[in-house]
Amino acid sequence: MALHAESDLLKLQRKEIIGIFKRADTDASGEIDASELHNLMESVIGRPPTPAEVYHVGTHIDKNGDHKIQENEFVDALIQWLAEVESTRLKRERGKLYLKHLRLQIYLL
């Protein structure tokens, strides 16, 4: 499904994500390198990430393979991640609703 226009929420998310990117890019090079990614992950997960974790996240976000994260790569990855989180949440809620419906059916039998 193609997105015709970004929702306000998405615009807000994009702005916030760019803000996170700019804060993570501590030397203002316009890219997040491995050590900046390490620091960003530490602030997110509350402990220093292992080199494997940094590598895993880095290669997932780094689409052009230059071992650095550009702003568009970062924004795309986080928006996709947020969308996945949201759809998982919706699925779970739909599941709960289904269960409620099922219980009601059983009750009415």
Ligand SMILES: [Ca+2]
């Ligand atoms: Ca940088």
Ligand SMILES: [Ca+2]
């Ligand atoms: Ca890159």
